[in-house]
Amino acid sequence: MKxxxxxLLTGVFFGFLLQRARVLRYEKQLGMLxxxxxxxxxxxxxxxxxxxxxxxxxxxxxxxxxxIKPTILGANAIxxxxxxxxxxxxxxxxxTAVGAVGEGRLDALWGVLGMLxxxxxxxxxxPALAQTVMVWGNLGGVTLPGILGASHWVVVGCMAGGGVAxxxxxxxxxx
Amino acid sequence: xxxPDVRSCAMMGAERRGMENGAAxxxxxxxxxxxxxxxxxxxxxxxxxxxxxxxxxxxxYFGASTTFVxxxxxxxxxxxxxxxxxxxxxxxxxxxxxWQWMFVAGILLGSLISALGSGSFRWQAVPPMWEGRFGPGxxxxxxxxFLGGLVAIFGARLAGGCPSxxxxxxxxxxxxxxxxxxxxxxxxxxxxxRFLYExxxxx
Numbered sequence: 001m002k003x004x005x006x007x008l009l010t011g012v013f014f015g016f017l018l019q020r021a022r023v024l025r026y027e028k029q030l031g032m033l034x035x036x037x038x039x040x041x042x043x044x045x046x047x048x049x050x051x052x053x054x055x056x057x058x059x060x061x062x063x064x065x066x067x068i069k070p071t072i073l074g075a076n077a078i079x080x081x082x083x084x085x086x087x088x089x090x091x092x093x094x095x096t097a098v099g100a101v102g103e104g105r106l107d108a109l110w111g112v113l114g115m116l117x118x119x120x121x122x123x124x125x126x127p128a129l130a131q132t133v134m135v136w137g138n139l140g141g142v143t144l145p146g147i148l149g150a151s152h153w154v155v156v157g158c159m160a161g162g163g164v165a166x167x168x169x170x171x172x173x174x175x
Numbered sequence: 176x177x178x179p180d181v182r183s184c185a186m187m188g189a190e191r192r193g194m195e196n197g198a199a200x201x202x203x204x205x206x207x208x209x210x211x212x213x214x215x216x217x218x219x220x221x222x223x224x225x226x227x228x229x230x231x232x233x234x235x236y237f238g239a240s241t242t243f244v245x246x247x248x249x250x251x252x253x254x255x256x257x258x259x260x261x262x263x264x265x266x267x268x269x270x271x272x273x274w275q276w277m278f279v280a281g282i283l284l285g286s287l288i289s290a291l292g293s294g295s296f297r298w299q300a301v302p303p304m305w306e307g308r309f310g311p312g313x314x315x316x317x318x319x320x321f322l323g324g325l326v327a328i329f330g331a332r333l334a335g336g337c338p339s340x341x342x343x344x345x346x347x348x349x350x351x352x353x354x355x356x357x358x359x360x361x362x363x364x365x366x367x368x369r370f371l372y373e374x375x376x377x378x
Binding site: 003004005006007008009010011012013014015016017018019020021022023024025026027030031033034035039040042043044045046047048049050051052053054055058063064065066067068069070071072073075076077078079080081082083084085086087088089090091093094095097098099100101102103104105106107108110111112113114115116117118119120121122123124126127129130133134139141142143144145147152155156159167 | 212213214215216217218219220221222223224225226227228229230231232233234235236237239240242243244246247248250251262263264265272273274275276277278279280281282283284285286287288289290293295296297298299300301302303304305313316317318319320321322323324325326327328329330331332333334335336337338339340341342343344345346347348349350351352353354355356357358359360361362363364365366367368369370371372
């Protein structure tokens with residue numbers, strides 16, 4: 001029960017931030033995919049870098065455990081590309097579609113219904129996929145520090161440098 | 176927070192202008208008259224802090240796409256519970272209201288609160304950018320949105336996550352799957368967006 005209440009509360013804050021940053025909008029999502037408006041990327045980079053620093057402090061202090069999804073080259077790449085195609089057509093990703101419904105976007109509601117249908121379809125074909133695409137190139141739960149044999153703080157530092165440079169470039173280009 | 180009266184009046188015009196020249200929005204480090212929302216870096220940092228707190232207190236990482244699986248499973252269970260009980264994917268992702276389901280419901284609620292509180296709530300069936308390219312037809316937009324959602328969630332479940340689960344939670348943990356999936360989400364999305372909008376842009 002406590003877990004459910006915490007989920008709802010966390011979601012409310014997240015939805016609030018997404019709406020205030022205006023990243024729930026079709027124009028912002030397609031603006032990013034058309035490489036014209038990088039607001040969503042700026043939000044993402046800032047969230048990832050902040051969360052990255054925070055969670056690794058928690059790991060170092062032993063206050064949290066990682067939950068790493070396996071790297072499956074075939075599934076990640078093929079699924080990722082298919083997702084991208086649907087994303088461009090809908091103009092919202094799963095989390096932002098639900099958020100967009102909250103600010104009155106009726107097309108996002110059709111997107112949510114489509115996602116329910118897509119999830120049902122996936123559940124039907126899962127047994128076949130689980131033995132093919134979803135095992136192609138399974139590397140397990142690997143991380144960048146693990147592969148590089150480097151301290152996670154070195155990798156976090158490089159990511160921070162890269163992220164800041166990318167955003168500075170966006171600002172200079174007026175994106 | 177901005178004064179709500181001033182905002183709601185200025186909203187429509189200012190937003191349309193912002194949508195027409197997609198660039199320059201959210202560029203500066205300060206708000207422009209309050210009608211363009213919060214700075215994306217500040218709001219993003221807030222989301223990063225929020226995800227850290229969630230991991231710390233609840234041990235939960237952000238994600239959204241599994242909720243569509245559990246929701247579809249709950250609907251199917253109401254129709255044919257025995258069949259759902261036999262399906263391998265619903266044995267893996269159990270159809271029930273869990274932390275993530277509540278998180279996704281919270282996103283809707285939080286967005287609604289923010290939109291109403293800032294005067295930016297607006298019923299809209301066709302986004303202006305879409306209308307500029309494909310016309311004002313609501314049925315056409317609805318069909319595209321439905322198909323887009325169907326394809327997107329299929330891809331996300333195949334990839335094992337969406338921009339929340341892979342893009343945000345995977346990346347903050349420096350997971351290879353997170354960065355790889357995010358790169359493919361964007362690559363697929365950029366290619367498809369180019370295809371959808373190419374004639375108008377002459378690209």
